[in-house]
Amino acid sequence: AQRVTQPEKLLSVFKGAPVELKCNYSYSGSPELFWYVQYSRQRLQLLLRHISRESIKGFTADLNKGETSFHLKKPFAQEEDSAMYYCALITQGGSEKLVFGKGTKLTVNP
Amino acid sequence: DVKVTQSSRYLVKRTGEKVFLECVQDMDHENMFWYRQDPGLGLRLIYFSYDVKMKEKGDIPEGYSVSREKKERFSLILESASTNQTSMYLCASRGLAGFTGELFFGEGSRLTVL
Numbered sequence: 001a002q003r004v005t006q007p008e009k010l011l012s013v014f015k016g017a018p019v020e021l022k023c024n025y026s027y028s029g030s031p032e033l034f035w036y037v038q039y040s041r042q043r044l045q046l047l048l049r050h051i052s053r054e055s056i057k058g059f060t061a062d063l064n065k066g067e068t069s070f071h072l073k074k075p076f077a078q079e080e081d082s083a084m085y086y087c088a089l090i091t092q093g094g095s096e097k098l099v100f101g102k103g104t105k106l107t108v109n110p
Numbered sequence: 111d112v113k114v115t116q117s118s119r120y121l122v123k124r125t126g127e128k129v130f131l132e133c134v135q136d137m138d139h140e141n142m143f144w145y146r147q148d149p150g151l152g153l154r155l156i157y158f159s160y161d162v163k164m165k166e167k168g169d170i171p172e173g174y175s176v177s178r179e180k181k182e183r184f185s186l187i188l189e190s191a192s193t194n195q196t197s198m199y200l201c202a203s204r205g206l207a208g209f210t211g212e213l214f215f216g217e218g219s220r221l222t223v224l
Contacts, residue, residue, distance in 0.1 A: 006152075034211045043114075043217050045215065046212045046213070049211050088211075090211055097155060097168070100145075100154075102151060103153075
């Protein structure tokens with residue numbers, strides 16, 4: 001089964017501290033993974049995709065096939081990073097769909 | 111910018127009522143999706159449509175149906191609303207050309223069933 005697991009429902013850190021949002025996946029083959037973010041009262045939007053190997057708003061995520069993980073990291077959290085974060089992967093076989101994890105709510109305290 | 115518009119931001123309905131949630135996108139996208147968003151459960155796919163008049167069940171289609179008569183519009187229908195369908199409903203779309211995994215979401219429709 002193709003599945004995304006985000007083990008933490010809630011994560012709270014202080015401003016300036018490093019943050020890591022965990023994501024593990026179950027997938028046979030080469031997965032395509034993404035992080036989506038939803039700020040308060042805003043629509044859900046793409047944050048970054050693993051194939052781009054990009055840094056967006058200071059966030060990076062590295063695909064680790066050995067550990068089947070795609071953790072989202074930022075060295076110095078900011079208050080404006082407080083949001084709901086979802087990890088997702090594209091399913092294989094048939095119609096391509098995005099499967100989402102259950103999400104992690106990040107709170108960055110002043 | 112891609113615009114996905116959900117016609118109703120907030121709805122309150124009674125048990126047994128028929129409910130229509132409308133979604134319109136302006137980027138000529140082939141694929142459209144309806145997700146349900148619940149705290150602790152994340153986003154769950156209800157239905158998606160890969161073209162006009164084409165639809166496919168997602169993970170939780172029970173109690174829902176959809177309609178896609180025009181490319182830009184995708185409707186979610188609750189034939190007989192129940193209290194366990196109280197939720198936030200998100201519509202999304204994507205184009206097929208060079209799909210990069212990016213779905214464009216609407217602002218959501220928060221439905222309360224009394």
